Amino acid sequence: MTSGPRSRLLALIGLLLLATATVSAEAEDWRAEQERDRVPRVPGQGFNASFAHYAGYVTVSEERGAALFYWFFEAAQDPGSKPLVLWLNGGPGCSSIAFGLGEEVGPFHVNADGKGVHMNPYSWNKVANILFLDSPVGVGYSYSNTSDDVLRNGDARTAKDSLAFLLKWLERFPQYKGREFYLTGESYAGHYVPQLAQAIKRHHEATGDKSLNLKGYMVGNSLMDDFHDHYGIFQFMWTTGLISDQTYKLLNIFCDFESFVHTSPQCEKILDIASAEAGNIDSYSIFTPTCHASFAASKNKVMKRLHSVGKMGEQYDPCTEKHSIVYFNLPEVQKALHVSPVVGKSKWETCSEVVNTHWGDCERSVLHIYHELIQYGLRIWVFSGDTDAVIPVTSTRYSVDALKLPTVTPWHAWYDDDGEVGGWSQGYKGLTFVTVRGAGHEVPLHRPKQALTLIKSFLAGSPMPVQSNMRSDM
Template structure:
């Protein structure tokens, strides 16, 4: 046998071996997908046209950390639609309990906590949507090492969210190369920015677009402690929620410090502010609160511990309905939930996680500045009736970036009505949603669907089409 033939045969053997390995991996992926496939949910008295999957991805074998996901394909032609990952914040709050079950998901929970209804404004009308409960201890996500629940933080969360994505694409190889976007709200302002940075670094390190990352969109997001506090105090004062004297003292004594490390002088003024504001839902100031609310502690002390309660059709107690539903054994069985301790209960927000959070930078504006020049599509949206991370706070953070204006402030429209306002900067678009609280897709679901469709298409928010009338 000649040397040339020997080399060719060796190459052929290696090629066949690799093809067999790829086929084996693809077959394993298909088998795991089928194991994760959700056939029908308890309380689902309607059919859907899309497939959906739920299960776990191990992100750390040594300690047994596994993150729970729920993936819903687009309801029409999923092969042509992008992939969007949604993250809720807290830290410690479930993307399943909030994002999916009362905001952008197709399955929402009725008042009885046992029945589902179909959300006509689900974001899977625009994209394939992936929900992730992160980090461990949140929702159904777990660790075999109990101390892990007490040691979560921003750094580990970003690293393990990236690990999740890489492993998830191995399980769903048909979505490799698909246009991929990140989205989320509240403390996910940290999650999304940090994960975006991790993806960009990973792609550069590997010299290729391992993840075809196109951009991110975040709403009422925690961005910068100084500007968030400055904007919050001004928002409350401008709407007549607090007195002139309290407003002045908040700015003097609280010094825009994190409320969980506030001085006694700051705490004294905060107590006065809470008394002046009265019994309202800070996350949606113009709608009544849930009278059976599970936790009515003021967000001035726990602004990072939950993400809101309300929904439309109006029901201020959706948190309780989801708590009932996701604790049902038959629901957990349908979603392939791993039960390692039957005494543990599913919670919308796990405050053990938030109370033991290890690292949280005061600002993620530095990450914004780096990503603004990476070619990503970056949008920020804000419901303008949220007093927790109000529109004023977000505007201050954006102003600090000192970006050139591409298109000046204007109104955008939905069905002939003003849906909100926007301004387009170089590298960033800012959109407000009129009459919405902290959870924009919950309060204004139709407008939120318009928002995500505009974002994914790369088009600006719709303008009013003027009709000219001519006299006869």
């Protein structure tokens, strides 16, 4: 009579032990995967880092053999309490490792000699756990075993692959499941970021899976709407004195929206005139020096002194991209970052011309996605460096205005920690717009301290600091 209940009890105990063993084995699996991706040090790192970081691949399509490369940095202090932030660069075809990490918001920036790294005192991992992703395939160290895969990229597949990456990455780093999660990026990531946010939203709705606890996104100098982005460029060039009155008038006559996107002979001629009038400047940052040999040589002398303490001064370096090309092509760097030998056989590029040239589907506007995600309740911020002539502040303001959102907080100046005007801001119902004074296309490169204030305010859901927060001695 007692054998039946006892047998059932023993069977139940057996199942519990089996389940415990299975969970333990799964835990060992992800711990082993994390340890495999851990990066103890990188070449030319003459300092100790107080945080852990990991680099490697996540396969996003077994069928295509497509794998995306990531580099992840835990927060400098108390990572368990900090949110998870993804950074994406655009192009399309540009590497988030090259730009976002190597010269903007990452903890390590590449030295002027291209042989090592130094600490970034304004790294965003001071306030968050930061994940950098090279997306789509063919960008940076990301690859596909399907030979023509890099010719088939576009907006839709990039969002799909990036979502697949995030879901699989969380299986490798399950401690971040359910953690507050934010998307950030710049330039063509003005497409990537809202499209990925939309894909995450739809994944939530279709599956009920909330492992990706998306709370909001922030994009800078971002492509938002082809018409308004185009409409603001010529106005910016004229008001900043880059082109003449006559050229401005002719641009508006011969380079209407269709002619600008699919250039006519008349439009090309006047664009050449505009380029000649503007001169040899960096269109991404019109008031800073361009990269030339004499500047790079003098900068290198300064950097030798600064790197002795492992930190870089605030002097602007226009040659940062060249430094990255040297560093990320070093075999010892690729080995330290667990880069696939298949990728190592080809030259690493900051931006892939192949990916850019063969880009497929591209939405003319993402403003409808903004409306959808505002209704979803996401925190949405748009920022703009005001010395960028590629996607200038005028273009972004036209795009934001086109959303027709009610104003909540009128246009006002915000202030940095030194009591200086850091830029201007306006709060709308569902969106915050921020300009960063004196910054170019890559805001954190040109104004790193102000960019750190920006991410702090965004993550806190607080307005940018106003004059009342200035130093008491001002």
